[in-house]
Amino acid sequence: MTVIASKNRYIQSLPKYLTLCEHNYVRALKLLPNERLPEQVRKVQLGSSTFMIKIDSVAKYTMDISIIQQSGNVKQLKPLYLTVRLYHDAKVAEIIHHDYHQRIKPSYGYPNPKMHHKDEKYQLNAFLYDWLVACVENGRAVLNWDVNNGLV
Template structure:
């Protein structure tokens, strides 16, 4: 009798992912520029690294922001660049682009030529969560604490 290895696809835990995106949304609101118009930006100092958060686009229910590393880059590594979309109706935020690459797929087959992880979208948004927590708790910037826009 021969045993066949069944290759299982990665299935994302949707409640866990949405909870992560909800946390990202609330923290991202605190770091947005005060006027929240297209082109407005806010600088955040985190340790020896400086980042800028810029509003790239606004629509009725969404807002696109970019997070770009300005200083503190390590030699041989690309500076951080993320495009994050905030969905105001669902109150979630997720990364849609990273490091100038194409859109992030919900999951990837493994192995793949680009060496993406099966759960790369979740991992990137978990990184965004950690980065936002570090900025809110330890970063140096004037934060928007007035998030009483129907959230609280």
């Protein structure tokens, strides 16, 4: 008798993942700069940390943004850096890069050389959801007042 060992592959729940990405899309739109053009920036203060949300590129159906932590860094950790793609036709947003790494695979075999979790992509987008909720509910927009324009 031959026994075939099957590997338990991680299979992502697509409805659960899309729901998460839809929530990320709605909240990300609230944090974008008013002018949605490349190189536009909005700064958000969350606690003692300041984050910069920068529009990297705009296309007909997509927009890429970067979320960069500028201050409030913990000495032992790298500052936060995420690249998020917003799909306007599907109304979803997902992380495509994090911490200057290459693209994130939908799932990873386990164990793997870089010790990624099986559901690394879902976990990163769940982190983005938590971060966006914190910013929308508790964050403050950093205002840059220009006192030389004669209005103030």
